[in-house]
Amino acid sequence: MQEWGTPEVPGRPRAKERNAISSARTEGPDHTLALELVRVTEAAAIAADRWVGRGATNRGKAAALEAIHKRIMSVPMRGVVVIREGEKRDTPALFTGEGVGDGNGPACDIGISAGDSTHLMAREVPYALTAIAVAERGALYDPSPALSMEKLAVGPDCADVVDINRPVAENLHAVATAKGVPVSEVIVAVLNRRRHLKLVRDIRDAGARVHLIEGGDVAGAIAAACPHSPVDILVGTGGAAQGVIAAAALSCMGGSLQARLRPNDLEHGEKPGTGHDFDTVLHTGDLVRGQSVVFCATGVTGSELLHGVQHHAGRTTTQSMVMCSTPHTVRTVTSEHRHARRREHPGIDSG
Numbered sequence: 504m505q506e507w508g509t510p511e512v513p514g515r516p517r518a519k520e521r522n523a524i525s526s527a528r529t530e531g532p533d534h535t536l537a538l539e540l541v542r543v544t545e546a547a548a549i550a551a552d553r554w555v556g557r558g559a560t561n562r563g564k565a566a567a568l569e570a571i572h573k574r575i576m577s578v579p580m581r582g583v584v585v586i587r588e589g590e591k592r593d594t595p596a597l598f599t600g601e602g603v604g605d606g607n608g609p610a611c612d613i614g615i616s617a618g619d620s621t622h623l624m625a626r627e628v629p630y631a632l633t634a635i636a637v638a639e640r641g642a643l644y645d646p647s648p649a650l651s652m653e654k655l656a657v658g659p660d661c662a663d664v665v666d667i668n669r670p671v672a673e674n675l676h677a678v679a680t681a682k683g684v685p686v687s688e689v690i691v692a693v694l695n696r697r698r699h700l701k702l703v704r705d706i707r708d709a710g711a712r713v714h715l716i717e718g719g720d721v722a723g724a725i726a727a728a729c730p731h732s733p734v735d736i737l738v739g740t741g742g743a744a745q746g747v748i749a750a751a752a753l754s755c756m757g758g759s760l761q762a763r764l765r766p767n768d769l770e771h772g773e774k775p776g777t778g779h780d781f782d783t784v785l786h787t788g789d790l791v792r793g794q795s796v797v798f799c800a801t802g803v804t805g806s807e808l809l810h811g812v813q814h815h816a817g818r819t820t821t822q823s824m825v826m827c828s829t830p831h832t833v834r835t836v837t838s839e840h841r842h843a844r845r846r847e848h849p850g851i852d853s854g
Contacts, residue, residue, distance in 0.1 A: 531609050531639040531795030534827045536580060540635050540799045541836055543574040545821045547617060547633035548801035549840065552812035555631075555804060563803075567617035567633050572596035572603075575613075575635075580604035585643045586614035586636075586744045612643040612793075614748045616721055616800075630719025632809070634800035636751030642793030643751070646743035650779065651765040654720075654746055656737040658728035662759035667784055671702065671738060672709035678736050679711075686710045692723040692737040699739050706738075719806070724749035725824070726808050728758030733807065740765055750790035752798040755826035756833060760787045796828035810837075817842050 550570035554563035568587075575582070575597075582603040597603070597615055604611070614636035636643070646652065655667040657678065664677040679686040687710050693699050695715040706713050714734055716723050720741035726734040743764065750760045762785045801823040802809030810822040818841045825834040 531793060531829075532580070532611055532637045532797040532827075533609075533795060533829070534797075534825075534832065536578070536609065536637065537797045537799055537825045537827055539578045540575075540637065540797065541801070541823050541825050541838075543571055543578065544633045544635055544799045544801040544823060545838055545840070546570045546574050548803045548812050548821055549819060551617070551631070551633060551803045555812075564617045567803075568596050568615070571615060571617065571633070571635070575603045576605065578604050579608035580611050580637070581606055581608060582611040582613040582637070583640070584615065585612045585645050586747055587617075609795075610640040611637045612640055613637055614643055614744070614751060616745060616748050629804050629806040629811075630716055630722040630808070631803035631811075632719070632722050632800045633803060634721055634748055634752075634798070636748045636791075637797040638751060638791055639793035639795055642791060642796070644747050644785070644790040644792075646747060646764065647779065648744070650743045651740050651767050652743040652746035653740045653763045653765050654724065654737060654749070655761045656724035656727045656749065656753060657735070657759050658730070659757035659759075661736070662757070665736070665759070665761070667761040667763065671705050674736070674738075675706065675709045675711045682735065687712070689735050690714050690733050692716055692726060692734045693739045694720060694723070694741055696739075702739060720745040721749045721752070721800070722806060722808050724758075724760060725752050725756070725800075726806075728753055728756045729808060731807075747790045748798075750787050751796050752800070752824075752826060754787050754791045754796050755798050755828045755831060757831060758787070760790065761785070762790065794829060796826075798824070798826040800824050809835075 547567040547570040551563040551567040584597050584599055584601045587597050587599055603613060616634040657665055661678050661681045664681045665674045675689050676686055679689050689711040691706050691711050692714045693703055695717050703713050723737045726732040727737045746762050753760050764779055764781055801821050802811045805811035813820045818839050821838050823836045825836055
């Protein structure tokens with residue numbers, strides 16, 4: 504496996520000296536930290552991939568979380584897990600409030616999405632990602648795990664023309680105008696869920712095209728802001744945790760996420776609980792308030808956004824997105840992880 508690590512070489516600071524340098528850098532996450540974190544999402548994607556297509560609903564996510572936990576502890580930061588997609592029963596690793604990193608470097612909030620959708624990995628359908636969002640301490644919005652989130656995500660060219668309070672048809676015509684195309688060419692990403700049946704009808708009645716995604720709430724939002732993606736806008740209701748993680752990515756891309764909290768389990772008609780505001784519209788800056796934001800994601804199953812994990816003779820390849828808000832940069836990183844060769848003991852017949 505290719506490593507980003509820095510071995511001890513003459514003229515380079517030793518480990519203790521590097522720690523001292525790192526501890527002085529506490530202003531917030533930056534591109535250097537992003538390149539450390541991509542190793543973590545790569546390891547998680549490879550671990551999750553071992554369970555792709557095997558029908559084991561939670562095993563891939565558990566494997567990804569364990570891989571993240573193992574790798575993230577050596578990353579130079581003082582992180583606290585604020586958001587972790589999934590339930591604690593998936594794996595005891597990386598519970599909310601847990602400290603991560605090596606104890607040096609910037610103080611950070613951490614959001615983790617291990618697989619983006621458990622069912623994606625179990626059935627090998629597109630858009631599964633392992634993702635990590637990092638922002639300054641106190642910058643990530645902390646939603647209740649019992650809540651879902653209604654979302655509207657677009658790229659920079661449409662950030663100022665849409666409003667989640669408007670009917671979907673009005674937003675689609677606004678997107679078409681901003682892009683200079685007829686509404687019939689607008690492609691809308693929607694999670695393939697029963698709760699979205701009416702939404703899908705409304706989109707088609709407006710004349711736009713529906714791109715149904717089985718999961719990949721984070722990936723779908725990113726796709727709406729990617730210039731090489733066919734998706735123009737993401738609408739619908741998904742997980743609140745994924746919404747915050749997607750907002751971190753969009754803040755690095757100049758895109759926009761508008762959201763409203765919703766009760767969980769909408770398909771079973773659960774009534775809104777008390778103590779939550781279901782009317783206020785949350786914007787990207789409400790969900791991710793920091794000035795320094797880093798987002799890393801590695802594809803587990805492939806899509807037009809990222810290739811999935813691919814195995815070859817003696818090596819495994821991964822493709823990742825590495826984003827920073829300051830400066831605004833989006834990188835695609837393709838890595839080749841070489842497998843260690845097993846040496847046969849001299850004098851022993853391997854046949």
